[in-house]
Structure formats: C-alpha cells, structure tokens
Amino acid sequence: MEYQKNLYSVTVVLILLIVGVLYIFVSNPEKGRQLFSPFQKSQCQQTQISKTFNMTIKRDELDEALAKASTQDKTVIIAIINKAYVEGDKSMLDLFLDGFWLGDDTRTLTDHLLMVAVDQTSYERCKFLRLHCYKLETDGVEFGGEKLYMSSDFLKMMWRRTLFLGEVLKRGYNFIFTDTDVLWLRDPFPRLSLNETMDLQISTDEFSGDPWSESNTINTGFYMIRSNKKTITLFEKLYEKKDNSTGMKEQDVLQRLIHDGLFRELGLRVRFLDTLYFSGFCENSRDVSVVITFHANCCRSITAKVADLTAAIHDWKRFRSLSTNETARFHWSDHVACVDSWKH
Numbered sequence: 574m575e576y577q578k579n580l581y582s583v584t585v586v587l588i589l590l591i592v593g594v595l596y597i598f599v600s601n602p603e604k605g606r607q608l609f610s611p612f613q614k615s616q617c618q619q620t621q622i623s624k625t626f627n628m629t630i631k632r633d634e635l636d637e638a639l640a641k642a643s644t645q646d647k648t649v650i651i652a653i654i655n656k657a658y659v660e661g662d663k664s665m666l667d668l669f670l671d672g673f674w675l676g677d678d679t680r681t682l683t684d685h686l687l688m689v690a691v692d693q694t695s696y697e698r699c700k701f702l703r704l705h706c707y708k709l710e711t712d713g714v715e716f717g718g719e720k721l722y723m724s725s726d727f728l729k730m731m732w733r734r735t736l737f738l739g740e741v742l743k744r745g746y747n748f749i750f751t752d753t754d755v756l757w758l759r760d761p762f763p764r765l766s767l768n769e770t771m772d773l774q775i776s777t778d779e780f781s782g783d784p785w786s787e788s789n790t791i792n793t794g795f796y797m798i799r800s801n802k803k804t805i806t807l808f809e810k811l812y813e814k815k816d817n818s819t820g821m822k823e824q825d826v827l828q829r830l831i832h833d834g835l836f837r838e839l840g841l842r843v844r845f846l847d848t849l850y851f852s853g854f855c856e857n858s859r860d861v862s863v864v865i866t867f868h869a870n871c872c873r874s875i876t877a878k879v880a881d882l883t884a885a886i887h888d889w890k891r892f893r894s895l896s897t898n899e900t901a902r903f904h905w906s907d908h909v910a911c912v913d914s915w916k917h
C-alpha cells in the first residue's frame with residue numbers, strides 16, 4: 574500500500590516535470606533551444622541538462638548562420654571581428670569590405686562571408702552593414718579592445734577562435750578563414766583546389782617555391798580547409814596545446830606541430846599557397862595582374878595596417894586605371910607604417 578502510494582507520487586512528479594519541459598519549448602522555443610545548445614546565448618541557462626543531453630535538438634544559431642552563408646557545397650568564408658576592427662575614421666572592416674568592392678569579380682563573395690563578432694559593438698556594426706553575422710559568446714572575457722601582437726588577450730582570442738573553427742568543421746562545413754586585414758582582390762576559388770582529397774591550403778609568409786614542402790613558413794591569416802575526420806583531429810591537436818605553449822601564438826604552435834610531423838601522422842594533404850597569388854606585406858606578389866589576396870602581415874598594430882592597406886588600395890585603383898602596356902611598370906608602395914610599427 575505504502576509502496577503503491579510512493580509509486581503514485583513519483584509518477585505524478587515525473588509527469589509534471591515532462592509537462593514543464595514541454596511547456597518551456599512550446600511557450601518559448603528560443604529558451605527551449607538555449608537549454609540544449611552548446612553555443613548558447615544566455616549564460617544563466619548553463620545547466621546540467623545540456624551536459625546530460627549531449628545533442629542539439631533544434632538547429633541553433635550557429636547552424637542557422639552557417640546555413641545562410643554557405644555555398645551549395647557547404648563552404649563558407651569566415652572572418653572574425655572585434656570592436657577595435659570596426660572603429661576609427663576608416664576601420665579595418667571598412668577596408669576589408671572595400672577589397673571585395675574594388676576587386677575583380679569579388680562582390681558576390683560577400684554572400685558567403687560569415688562575420689564572427691566577439692563583442693557587442695562589432696556585432697551591431699556587422700548587422701548594420703547587412704552582412705551575415707554571428708555573435709561568439711565567451712564566458713567572462715571582453716575581447717573588445719585592440720589586442721597588441723602577442724599580448725595575453727591576443728593569445729586568448731586566438732585560442733577561442735581555434736575552438737570555434739574546430740566546431741565549424743565538426744558541423745560539416747568547409748571554410749576559407751580570412752583575417753580582416755586581407756584584401757580580396759580576385760576570386761580565390763579558381764586558384765584553390767576543390768579536389769576532395771585536398772585537406773588544407775594555407776597561405777605563407779614567404780613561399781619556398783615548392784607547394785608541398787613543409788619548410789614553407791605558414792600564415793594562418795588565410796587558408797581553406799575541408800571538413801573531415803582528419804581536419805577535425807588537427808584542430809583538436811592544435812587546441813590541446815593551448816596550455817602548454819606559453820608565449821606562442823596558434824600559428825607558431827601549428828608550425829611546430831607541422832615540424833614534428835603532425836600532417837604526415839594524420840595523413841593530411843596540405844598545399845602551401847604561392848605568394849604570387851596569395852600575398853602579403855612579408856612578400857609582395859610579383860605580379861599584380863594575377864594577385865588574389867594581399868595580407869597586412871609582418872605588421873604590428875592596427876593603425877599601421879590601416880595606413881598601409883589604404884596605400885595598397887590606392888595602388889590597386891591605380892593599377893586598374895592603367896592600360897595593359899603600362900602595367901609592367903606597376904609596383905606596390907612600400908609598407909612604411911608597418912615597417913615602423915616594430916620600432917618603439
């Protein structure tokens with residue numbers, strides 16, 4: 574009798590619980606989704622539930638953002654922005670978008686560009702510009718200000734981005750990652766191998782001449798990566814080094830992992846990109862008539878990058894106005910501000 578009574582109360586409690594959870598979903602789908610989403614928007618909902626039910630019931634905001642920006646073959650272009658990149662007379666984000674506007678056949682590429690904002694200001698600026706935007710939440714860390722090269726916040730932001738990009742791969746999306754200090758002057762897709770066996774194609778500071786040689790110095794400011802088991806493992810291995818890489822940025826850690834043979838161990842097919850096409854301030858492209866990207870690498874501060882990228886945009890406009898037989902005389906302006914940025 575006593576036993577039956579207990580059973581009865583347990584059943585009632587269970588039914589009430591189930592009705593309660595259902596009610597949350599029905600009355601407020603947004604909240605219901607947050608309860609189960611690993612990349613949730615509100616922190617107050619961080620409960621055991623999301624750990625117990627390790628799955629996404631509904632498509633969450635990241636899935637939606639990726640789906641909207643994706644090409645038909647599940648590829649997106651990803652750039653990360655913070656407050657410092659959207660402020661100023663001429664912000665880095667404005668220059669970045671100028672590249673797509675002034676480039677050869679690059680305007681429609683912004684349809685596939687997903688801007689990942691790490692603070693509220695940059696998120697709002699992104700929405701205002703009517704781009705595809707995703708707000709990346711980070712517990713208790715403000716990523717708003719300028720992160721001077723290799724400061725501890727700079728490194729934290731890098732690792733957060735590594736974790737995020739690994740998540741994108743896990744969701745089945747290939748992507749081109751681009752820093753916002755990269756001018757896209759031509760469409761890169763025709764120069765990138767779309768062969769499914771090509772796992773990673775990564776830009777270099779200096780190109781050795783051999784696209785298959787691991788002796789190239791990589792630059793993680795522009796690369797295309799395919800989503801598969803090998804690349805997901807690569808990002809996991811990279812992230813594992815987070816707490817054992819004092820003073821090293823993710824790019825250095827990856828370079829070391831390459832040196833230690835990780836690419837071969839994982840069987841990754843990697844191509845190192847020629848600076849003739851995927852260039853930067855470290856090594857200008859030798860030929861403006863084929864150059865695709867121009868990255869403000871080898872540069873320390875945002876102000877210097879903005880100054881020298883502005884000069885590069887002027888150069889590009891000048892090139893576009895030249896007749897064919899004048900282009901042989903074209904050369905890029907010196908990157909004066911960036912050279913100076915290393916002095917004190």
Ligand SMILES: *[C@@H]1O[C@H](CO)[C@@H](O)[C@H](O)[C@H]1NC(C)=O
Nearest residue numbers: 611623624625626627628743
């Ligand atoms: C939850 O999912 C992640 C991958 O999405 C996995 O690494 C982890 O082991 C899972 N945890 C549990 C408890 O199943």
Ligand SMILES: *[C@@H]1O[C@H](CO)[C@@H](O)[C@H](O)[C@H]1NC(C)=O
Nearest residue numbers: 766767768769770771772842
């Ligand atoms: C992709 O690359 C592999 C390995 O180099 C090659 O065997 C295959 O033919 C390529 N596929 C296409 C469609 O080009």
Ligand SMILES: *[C@@H]1O[C@H](CO)[C@@H](O)[C@H](O)[C@H]1NC(C)=O
Nearest residue numbers: 813814815816817818819829
């Ligand atoms: C950290 O790195 C050092 C040297 O690079 C290595 O000997 C050590 O085993 C690493 N520790 C962990 C926890 O990975």
Ligand SMILES: *[C@@H]1O[C@H](CO)[C@@H](O)[C@H](O)[C@H]1NC(C)=O
Nearest residue numbers: 894895896897898899900902
């Ligand atoms: C192009 O070159 C030819 C001779 O090589 C010259 O006559 C002509 O003026 C040039 N065109 C321009 C626009 O400079």
